[in-house]
Amino acid sequence: xDRNNLIKxxxxxxKMGNKYSLWAVYFSxxxxxxxxxxVLTSRWDAERFGIIxxxxxxxxNLFLITGYVTxxxxxxxxxxxxxxxxxxxxxxFGSCPINGGMYWDSYNTIKHLDKYIPVDGWIAGCxxxxxxxxxxxxxxxxxxxxxxATGYIRYRENYDYYRGNxxxxxxxxxxxxxxxxxxxxxxx
Amino acid sequence: MKLAEFIISPILAFIIGIFxxxxxxRIMARIHRRYGxxxxxxxxxxxxxxxxxxxxxxxxxxxxxxxxxxxxIALILFIPFGGxxxxxxxGGLLVIxxxxxxxxxxxxxxxxxxxxxxxxxxxxxxxxxSLGYEVPFILIVLAVMTYYHTISAVDVVKAxxxxxxxxxxxxxxxxxxxxxxxxxxxxxIRPFDxxxxxQEISSGPMxxxxxxxxxxxxxxxxxxxxxTIALFVDMFLGGSGNVVYFFLKxxxxxxxxxLINAVFPRFRTEQAVKFLWKWPSVMxxxxxxxxxxx
Numbered sequence: 139x140d141r142n143n144l145i146k147x148x149x150x151x152x153k154m155g156n157k158y159s160l161w162a163v164y165f166s167x168x169x170x171x172x173x174x175x176x177v178l179t180s181r182w183d184a185e186r187f188g189i190i191x192x193x194x195x196x197x198x199n200l201f202l203i204t205g206y207v208t209x210x211x212x213x214x215x216x217x218x219x220x221x222x223x224x225x226x227x228x229x230x231f232g233s234c235p236i237n238g239g240m241y242w243d244s245y246n247t248i249k250h251l252d253k254y255i256p257v258d259g260w261i262a263g264c265x266x267x268x269x270x271x272x273x274x275x276x277x278x279x280x281x282x283x284x285x286x287a288t289g290y291i292r293y294r295e296n297y298d299y300y301r302g303n304x305x306x307x308x309x310x311x312x313x314x315x316x317x318x319x320x321x322x323x324x325x326x
Numbered sequence: 327m328k329l330a331e332f333i334i335s336p337i338l339a340f341i342i343g344i345f346x347x348x349x350x351x352r353i354m355a356r357i358h359r360r361y362g363x364x365x366x367x368x369x370x371x372x373x374x375x376x377x378x379x380x381x382x383x384x385x386x387x388x389x390x391x392x393x394x395x396x397x398x399i400a401l402i403l404f405i406p407f408g409g410x411x412x413x414x415x416x417g418g419l420l421v422i423x424x425x426x427x428x429x430x431x432x433x434x435x436x437x438x439x440x441x442x443x444x445x446x447x448x449x450x451x452x453x454x455x456s457l458g459y460e461v462p463f464i465l466i467v468l469a470v471m472t473y474y475h476t477i478s479a480v481d482v483v484k485a486x487x488x489x490x491x492x493x494x495x496x497x498x499x500x501x502x503x504x505x506x507x508x509x510x511x512x513x514x515i516r517p518f519d520x521x522x523x524x525q526e527i528s529s530g531p532m533x534x535x536x537x538x539x540x541x542x543x544x545x546x547x548x549x550x551x552x553x554t555i556a557l558f559v560d561m562f563l564g565g566s567g568n569v570v571y572f573f574l575k576x577x578x579x580x581x582x583x584x585l586i587n588a589v590f591p592r593f594r595t596e597q598a599v600k601f602l603w604k605w606p607s608v609m610x611x612x613x614x615x616x617x618x619x620x
Contacts, residue, residue: 155374196536
């Protein structure tokens with residue numbers, strides 16, 4: 139942890155600020171959120187690393203997808219993700235967002251979250267322990283440091299792909315595209 | 327010299343306000359038996375917020391935040407602290423009473439453009455709450471002004487020099503106690519955090535702020551923490567000609583408010599107004615009557 143490294147702060151304040159002030163949007167998609175309150179409160183105290191929960195997506199820059207994602211929840215997830223301020227980071231939490239987990243043959247759950255929104259990292263397990271969240275956050279720090287946590291840039295550049303997948307799943311979408319779509323690529 | 331004070335006093339107020347914000351998170355964490363964030367955490371947050379890309383909802387949305395911050399900075403110039411008061415000759419406590427309304431009005435203006443139902447609820451709660459605490463606040467300021475026969479904040483501080491603190495003098499004891507009771511309502515902390523309740527109305531007036539807007543709102547909050555407590559220190563604890571002593575007095579009052587914040591749950595809107603119009607108002611009114619009688 140290089141939070142007190144003054145030279146680094148002066149050299150790249152933007153990167154360091156994003157590293158040590160991750161505000162997580164308080165949005166529980168499924169059962170995985172049961173592991174989050176111990177992380178935030180007295181037992182594991184995530185606030186010592188600058189991680190706090192915030193109530194609105196406008197203020198947040200970290201999004202934990204906790205547990206399985208039903209198609210109905212996915213709509214809310216996409217809207218929340220598009221409202222967050224850039225740079226923003228997404229972490230898939232638990233095995234369900236990775237490959238469907240125990241809902242692998244469910245008609246109502248999506249299997250691969252990263253087809254619909256970009257994901258910067260995964261925490262595997264069912265359920266992952268609170269310690270796993272800290273390991274995940276440490277990995278995310280490393281990625282921000284090396285400039286690898288570029289999910290929001292990928293979303294902007296490959297928006298046709300993501301929007302196409304979303305439209306394929308939902309049929310029609312109730313809200314207009316976030317970025318302009320390129321011609322001809324979106325025929326799904 | 328006078329010109330330098332226009333720059334120095336807002337900067338000092340900002341440093342003290344940000345320090346108090348960091349300290350409050352630290353002390354709250356220790357009361358919860360946690361380790362807590364570093365003291366510099368609000369500064370880290372500000373660096374991050376200023377580096378974010380955000381959405382605007384229109385020109386009024388931008389102007390409202392700036393108006394609220396500008397009103398708060400202007401207010402600092404009227405408050406004597408550490409021997410400085412850049413605008414001491416212009417109206418004193420009466421002007422302070424008026425300019426204090428700028429910050430919530432600016433936020434309301436900007437929130438109206440945000441068009442989020444949570445903002446509307448938050449703003450209406452904020453105004454009902456300020457209706458609640460303005461009544462005792464005006465009575466308190468009236469009692470102080472009547473007792474010292476002046477409207478100048480600097481003269482009030484001068485009259486209390488050499489430990490004739492108003493809080494421990496008989497006629498002004500009750501208004502002082504009333505001010506302590508309304509400090510949490512003026513700061514918007516528990517038990518009066520109903521305007522920005524994150525669990526009920528997703529942080530109310532702040533719901534649409536992100537990035538730079540939130541950063542400006544946080545800076546405004548840091549200033550308003552300082553102003554509310556500095557006014558109490560000036561009117562009841564004798565102010566100070568020395569910045570360090572002044573800061574120590576502010577710190578003691580702030581920590582008392584913080585301990586109340588740490589242990590109490592939130593009032594509902596009507597409970598808050600009922601409390602504010604009952605105890606602080608009655609105390610301040612009794613103080614005013616005693617001041618007029620002697």
